Each structure stands twice: as C-alpha cells, then as structure tokens.
Amino acid sequence: MTSSGTHLKPGPDGRVNVTPESAGWTYLSFGVVALQGGIYEGDTGGNEVALVPQSGHLSVSFGDQAHDLSRLGVFEELPAVVYLPPHTAFSVTGSGTFAHGGAPAEGRYPARVIRPHDIRVELRGGANASRQVSHLLGPDQVAERLLVYEVYTPSGNWSGWPPHRHDGQLGSLYIEETYHYRIQPASGWAIHRNYSPEDGYDEALVARDGDVILSPRGYHPVAATPGSNVYYLNFMAGEAQDEARSTPPTDEPDWAWMRQDWGGKALELPIPVVAVK
Incomplete structure (x- = not known):
C-alpha cells in the first residue's frame, strides 16, 4: 500500500489498513x-x-x-452487515472483497447481522447535488461509537453538499471519517476536497476506484466527474456515543442556504448576444 498524507492506495493484494496511529487520530480503524x-x-x-x-x-x-455475506457488487445490491462487540473472534472465508472498521467500545450491544431489508435508504439533496445514502449502521441502529454509510453519487453530481464538518470546530462534534471509493466504470474518478478556511488547510484529491481518503478535519465535499458513477463507504467514529450519533454536522456558513435552493441559482444558457435594455 502506498500513501500520501490522507490519500491511500490499495496494495497489490487489494488490502488497505488504517489505524488511529497511522491516521494520527484517536478512535477510528478501517x-x-x-x-x-x-x-x-x-x-x-x-x-x-x-x-x-x-x-x-x-x-x-x-x-x-x-x-452468508455474498454480494454481487456495490452497484448491484445492498449488503448484509455484521456488527461485532469487543473481544469477539471471527473469520471470513471465500473469494471476494470486504471492508471492516472499528472504534473503542465497552460491549453494550451483542453481535448481530443487519440484513438489506433492515437498512434505511435515503435520497438527499436535489438538482446536481442529489445522491443516495444507505444507513448500514446509522443512528437508528444501536452501536456505541460506530457509524457506517454507503453513498451513491451519480455521474456529474456533487455529494457531501452543502460542505459540512464534524471536527470539533464551530460547534460541531468531533468525529473521524474514512472514505473508501468504488467507481463505475473503474477508469472513472472523483474529486475529494478537504479544507478548513480558518487555518489554511486545503487539499483537492483525485479519488480512483479502490482508494481510501481520510477526512482529518474541516469540510469535505465530493464531486463525481461526468461519466463516473461514484460510490463511497463511510466509516465514522468519535466522541458521539449511542443516541448522540444522530447529531448533525455543521454546514459551511457560505453554502448553508443551498438546503433551501438545490438548484443553486443556476445560470440560464445561452447568454444573450445583446443585453435587453
């Protein structure tokens, strides 16, 4: 596995590994x-x-x-998700790819399998900021710190919009987050931006199929390039526990208005040759 800051590439064996130590944060492994x-x-x-x-x-x-955890693919069907408490031995067998993530816990909830019909699917946004969010382990599912979502962003659309943060700044809770990208077709790509205006942190990353990108702080919107359908798997964990995991993030003030106007006051084309007086 090669890495560059917050951008991780899978190794030749297809594996990626993120620990709190490697990420420089406190809670989340992936x-x-x-x-x-x-x-x-x-x-x-x-x-x-x-x-x-x-x-x-x-x-x-x-x-x-x-x-059985078999799945045709992330663009074909919802998954069956396994939740395991602390100090649980497990094994996965077969041929295929799976993700795993964890966070410190006391063991208040038992092991269980969350079947596709138990997963809440939500359509968010509108216009070219519309996307689907599948709540694999959302606040409606019991867990101590973990939150897990699958997000689908169609060709040419934006996701994570309005830009929002959950890094303990500007009244937000502190929650760490990883993005694992799958893109259709596999030659496609997306743009992932991490930025924090108050301290000058700003990076725009090209996300390709299989990449993992960390969101260490600030805002973190995603854009699917035209012709690229973009999936990302979010694992999240931080100071929020149990019901507090439903606490919403904090929107960037300059863009919060778009929740009332998803069209974004889009320019009408063509531009007149001569302005009407």
Missing part, C-alpha cells in the same frame, strides 16, 4: 481485505467492529454462528 479462496481471521479486541461485504462469495463465522 481496512479493506480481498480474499482469493482463503481465510481472514481476526479478533475485535477492545473495539466494536462492523464488516461490510463489497463483492464476491463470502461467509463470516463468530461464536457458534455462520452467515
């Missing part, structure tokens, strides 16, 4: 694993962990349970 007919064995340790299949024929075992 990883992507590609199996080729093998087995991945893990233990949640002091974390609550969620497993999200992305494609292939996979099975997960924990305790005396075994569950």
